[in-house]
Amino acid sequence: xxxxxxxxxxxxxxTGQSMTLLCAQDMNHEYMYWYRQDPGMGLRLIHYSVGxxxxxxxxxxxxxxxxxxKKQNFLLGLESAAPSQTSVYFCAIRGAPSDEQFFGPGTRLxxx
Amino acid sequence: AxxxxxxxxxxxxxxxxxxxxxxxxxxxxSPSLFWYVQHPNKxxxxxxxxxxAATLVKGINGFEAEFKKSETSFHLTKPSAHMSDAAEYFCVxxxxxxxxxxxxxxxxRVKS
Numbered sequence: 001x002x003x004x005x006x007x008x009x010x011x012x013x014x015t016g017q018s019m020t021l022l023c024a025q026d027m028n029h030e031y032m033y034w035y036r037q038d039p040g041m042g043l044r045l046i047h048y049s050v051g052x053x054x055x056x057x058x059x060x061x062x063x064x065x066x067x068x069x070k071k072q073n074f075l076l077g078l079e080s081a082a083p084s085q086t087s088v089y090f091c092a093i094r095g096a097p098s099d100e101q102f103f104g105p106g107t108r109l110x111x112x
Numbered sequence: 113a114x115x116x117x118x119x120x121x122x123x124x125x126x127x128x129x130x131x132x133x134x135x136x137x138x139x140x141x142s143p144s145l146f147w148y149v150q151h152p153n154k155x156x157x158x159x160x161x162x163x164x165a166a167t168l169v170k171g172i173n174g175f176e177a178e179f180k181k182s183e184t185s186f187h188l189t190k191p192s193a194h195m196s197d198a199a200e201y202f203c204v205x206x207x208x209x210x211x212x213x214x215x216x217x218x219x220x221r222v223k224s
Contacts, residue, residue: 031210040121042202042214043156050210058211090155092212099144099163099206103156 003027004104006091012110013081021076021107023091031094032074033058033101034066036087043090049074081111114139114205118215126223131175131190133218135203138184144206145186147177150217151199159201162186173197198222 003026013019023032030051035043035058045058049068063085065077078085088108092101119134137143147159160171167179173196177188186203203215 033211040216042216043212044214045211048211094210099210099212100146100158100161101212102158103148105155 004091004093004102006089006104006107008107009105010108012112013078014112015082017081018077018079019081019109020078021089021091021109023074023076023104025072025074025093027093027095027102028071029093029095030071031096031101032068033092033094034064034074034076035090035092036060036085037090037106038087046076046089081109083111085109086111114143114207114213116203116205116213116215118201118203118218120218121216122219122221124221124223125193127195128192131188131193131197131220133188133201133203133220135186135188135215136184137186137203137205139205145177145179146204146206146212147171147175147186147188148202148204149199150202156202159188193220193222195222195224 005024007022033048034046037043044060047066049055052071055066067075090106091104094101115138117136145162148156150156160169162169162179170176175190200217200219204212
């Protein structure tokens, strides 16, 4: 998956618990993205980053926070998990000027 | 704003017969368009991309797509389906070169 790793691969949470998903890249790309995938809805953008120390909201940012303290890492946090956040989460990277994105293997999250 | 409509949620073909997955897009300017494939429980892999060069784009594994501006379409085709082509396919448009907008996906089933 083009130098993009995600941890963990699977996680089960109870409602109200918190967790952090880690996306790491070894391609030195500036742009990093977090998506969620739900059946019949394609992938929807949660948050993204255009460089170290920057973040921006995507299409469905509510209930999530992100940080990009190091260029190679992009963290997605859930402060108080809800069942509606049960999904598969994908991280992606992009190197300018190309608009092609490379995706990680995904994290399957279940919130009970 | 850009948007993508995949006209079929499921397509079923017999092995060795042609594949056609339909995609229409909406864009206020000349778009970049992509097709991604996702095999069961896997990440997303880029099949092909259109970036305003040739209107007929060839991708991996024998797939190709034709950009038709007059019809705002970017349909994906393959002359002869193989069992390994069974997967979910996403048509994607690039929004302002930064963010991707995904269609809802088409699940391709290949019958032996």
